[in-house]
Amino acid sequence: MSSQDGERLYVATSLADALAALAERGGAASVLAGATWIMRAPLRHEPQDLSYVAISGIDELRRVEVLDHEISIGACVTHAELANALASSPECSALAQAAGSSANPAVRHVATIGGNLCASAFAAADLVPALICLDAELEIARPGGSERMTVERFLEIRAGIVPGCLVRRVIVPRTTRRSAHIRLPLRKAGDYPVASVSLAATPGPTGLVESARVAVGSVEPAARRWTQLEAGLVGRALDPRYAAEQAERLCGDFSGRDGIEAPGWYRVKVLPSLVRRAVVALQEQS
Ligand SMILES: Cc1cc2nc3c(=O)[nH]c(=O)nc-3n(C[C@@H](O)[C@@H](O)[C@H](O)COP(=O)(O)OP(=O)(O)OC[C@H]3O[C@@H](n4cnc5c(N)ncnc54)[C@H](O)[C@@H]3O)c2cc1C
Secondary structure, eight states, rough: OEEEEEEEEEEOOSSHHHOOOOOTTGGGEEESSSSSSSTTTTTOOOOSSSSEOOOOOGGGGOEEEEEEEEEEEEEBBHHHHHHHHHTTOGGGHHHHHHHHHSSSSHTTTOBBHHOOOOOOTTTTTTTTHHHTTTOEEEEEEEEEEEEEEEEEHHHHHHHGOOOOOEEEEEEEESSOOEEEEEEEEEEESOEEEEEEEEEEEEOOSSSSSEEEEEEEEESSSEEEHHHHHHHHHHTTTHHHHHHHHHHHHGGOOOOOOOOSSSHHHHHHHHHHHHHHHHHHHHHHHH
């Protein structure tokens, strides 16, 4: 164990050390990874936590392991490291694109995948819809054990997660799908996206779509799947115009959230165009 700045910051040296430090502090301490979300707490008028347990120096949380059937990504892998590590895994293009296009280079070098998933009030998180469309799971570590669940399930329980737990790693299954992440920043690259669409599709032997997953980010308070649109894409050839028409028809599935960057109706209005661009991106990968 090592500590800096009195009780405010504890720098953990291993996963066990981090879990012990969190347990010792009860509900009074939060996990700190890249701190790019935490540092803006005062701007969001959120209370700052009493103390933090820093985890970004823990070796096992910084690894990306590309195995035959899955890719295991440690919670403290940064957006920049992720984009780089996945550059030669075409089935994970959505995640590589989300990681490589989020924020700006300085933020991407410290912001982590774990922080992106755990920032519970962050509707515009880029990696979350990408992970949902890739059917990713995550592993939560707690003293005495761990639990694995889908990212979708994690989003349902994240606000009430027991203090003392932390996300250890994210697991992305490897399949023959193709995928893309398309985002619309309002003014310039580096802005939060007004809306984002992540699309994964698996082509069958005849070229028709065998399975599809679409996830929408930043439109509602949390990213979620667009299951009606998925159903409309299956059994057909990938066609940007048809996909955009279906998206237009099904846009009523979303209630856009109003925010300082854009009103809710606008976030919904741009979805067909993002879906069209996502399908074009998939076609370009073949
Ligand atoms: C200028 C700027 C621009 C940005 N633009 C974008 C953008 O375009 N797209 C985007 O997606 N994001 C953007 N972000 C948000 C950026 O903060 C997140 O994307 C980032 O992934 C958060 O990771 P972090 O490691 O910094 O999290 P932290 O700030 O360290 O933590 C965030 C939250 O998660 C918790 N936490 C962190 N890791 C874990 C863990 N392993 N287990 C449990 N809890 C954990 C913390 O306690 C905290 O509540 C931007 C941020 C800035 C400052």
